[in-house]
Amino acid sequence: MVKKALITGITGQDGAYLARFLIGKGYKVYGMVRRTSMVNTSRLEYLGIKDKVEILYGDMLDLSSLQRVVENTEPDEIYNLAAQSFVATSWEQPILTAEVTGLGALKLLEAVRLVNPKIKFYQASSSEMFGASPDLPQNESSRFHPRSPYAASKLFAHWMTVNYRESYGMFTVSGILFNHESPIRGLEFVTRKITHAVAMIKEGKQDKLLLGNMAAKRDWGFAGDYVKAMWMMLQQDEPDDYVVATGETHTVREFCEKAFGYVGLDYQDYVEVSPELFRPADVEVLCGDSSKARMKLGWKPDVDFDGLIRMMVDADLKRVREGSY
Numbered sequence: 001m002v003k004k005a006l007i008t009g010i011t012g013q014d015g016a017y018l019a020r021f022l023i024g025k026g027y028k029v030y031g032m033v034r035r036t037s038m039v040n041t042s043r044l045e046y047l048g049i050k051d052k053v054e055i056l057y058g059d060m061l062d063l064s065s066l067q068r069v070v071e072n073t074e075p076d077e078i079y080n081l082a083a084q085s086f087v088a089t090s091w092e093q094p095i096l097t098a099e100v101t102g103l104g105a106l107k108l109l110e111a112v113r114l115v116n117p118k119i120k121f122y123q124a125s126s127s128e129m130f131g132a133s134p135d136l137p138q139n140e141s142s143r144f145h146p147r148s149p150y151a152a153s154k155l156f157a158h159w160m161t162v163n164y165r166e167s168y169g170m171f172t173v174s175g176i177l178f179n180h181e182s183p184i185r186g187l188e189f190v191t192r193k194i195t196h197a198v199a200m201i202k203e204g205k206q207d208k209l210l211l212g213n214m215a216a217k218r219d220w221g222f223a224g225d226y227v228k229a230m231w232m233m234l235q236q237d238e239p240d241d242y243v244v245a246t247g248e249t250h251t252v253r254e255f256c257e258k259a260f261g262y263v264g265l266d267y268q269d270y271v272e273v274s275p276e277l278f279r280p281a282d283v284e285v286l287c288g289d290s291s292k293a294r295m296k297l298g299w300k301p302d303v304d305f306d307g308l309i310r311m312m313v314d315a316d317l318k319r320v321r322e323g324s325y
């Protein structure tokens with residue numbers, strides 16, 4: 001029997017990589033997308049899988065649409081990746097963020113419970129939930145201290161996922177993933193903002209790059225490695241929560257140094273700090289301890305920090321040279 005998976009957020013970075021991974025495993029993949037005035041499948045096109053997934057319309061704000069999509073697709077596995085996922089925007093749109101990222105996950109859990117509680121459910125939890133945690137590195141037992149409306153919304157969704165497992169015996173898992181990036185990362189996130197600027201500057205199409213808090217430290221991995229862990233969590237005998245991370249942390253400044261350095265430039269000649277890009281509250285350091293995922297799932301990342309930067313800069317250089325971005 002061909003396994004069926006439903007992915008919310010399939011038009012996003014992780015949705016596209018996960019869809020490609022599941023197609024490679026022989027799954028029939030359904031993707032839920034919200035209605036927009038222009039088609040938004042560029043990431044699926046970039047990975048060459050646009051015609052291999054079946055798209056259905058639904059919105060995390062609309063319980064009835066979620067219920068209908070679950071009923072119509074009858075999936076074995078659901079991956080809830082949809083979210084308002086940009087932390088900075090979550091201060092500008094806190095209520096929308098809570099409704100999509102927090103309450104949306106609960107609505108989907110309810111849809112699963114009502115339609116077929118045997119469906120396995122993956123929730124895209126985030127290392128942002130640790131925020132200002134005093135524990136470092138952070139593992140599944142570390143204390144949470146969310147520092148943004150986004151992080152607080154993710155924490156609500158995380159606890160709801162745990163509660164549906166404990167209350168109803170459903171197979172619900174939460175992957176607490178640390179930052180993961182790729183050539184199809186949104187341009188608003190700092191890594192892609194930097195690699196895109198490096199390519200533009202190298203090609204003489206941009207003069208400088210404005211950044212905010214360059215001292216912030218993140219544990220950055222490659223999205224292609226991380227979606228594999230999502231799938232592995234749903235193949236276990238028992239549902240559980242897992243931290244997924246590289247275990248290395250680097251500053252935004254180091255990311256700049258390496259990305260500019262890769263094309264023979266000195267970041268100090270181009271980067272300026274803009275106070276406007278600082279957040280009302282930032283997460284100063286994240287570093288994950290993924291020993292549990294490594295031991296129980298057999299997961300490990302293949303791409304390291306330098307490899308990730310090279311991959312992203314190369315992809316942006318190619319696009320800028322082709323004029324496709």
Ligand code: NAP
Pocket residue numbers: 008009010011012013014015032033034036040058059060061080081082083084085086100124125126127176177178179180181186
């Ligand atoms: P992303 O690129 O921002 O993708 C988010 C997806 O959610 C997009 O497909 C978006 O659709 C969809 N979406 C937003 N609002 C929706 C709504 N109301 N109804 C239906 N779909 C909606 O995010 P990502 O980086 O792939 O991350 C995937 C998930 O993992 C997110 O939940 C994120 O919060 C979480 N996460 C990410 C990271 C990371 O480092 N990437 C780390 C930990 C957790 P549109 O294309 O229409 O906007």
Ligand code: G4F
Pocket residue numbers: 085086087088125126127128177178179180188189190191193210211212213214216217218252277278279282283286
């Ligand atoms: O790239 P960022 O916007 O990612 P952030 O806030 O860590 O969130 C990402 O990772 C989370 C997992 O930990 C996900 F849950 C979330 O959905 C998202 O994918 O910012 C990283 C750091 C921050 O400290 C920010 O203040 O970079 C700092 N930064 C400095 N200058 C900047 C900039 N961030 C952005 N986006 N743009 C800047 O100009």
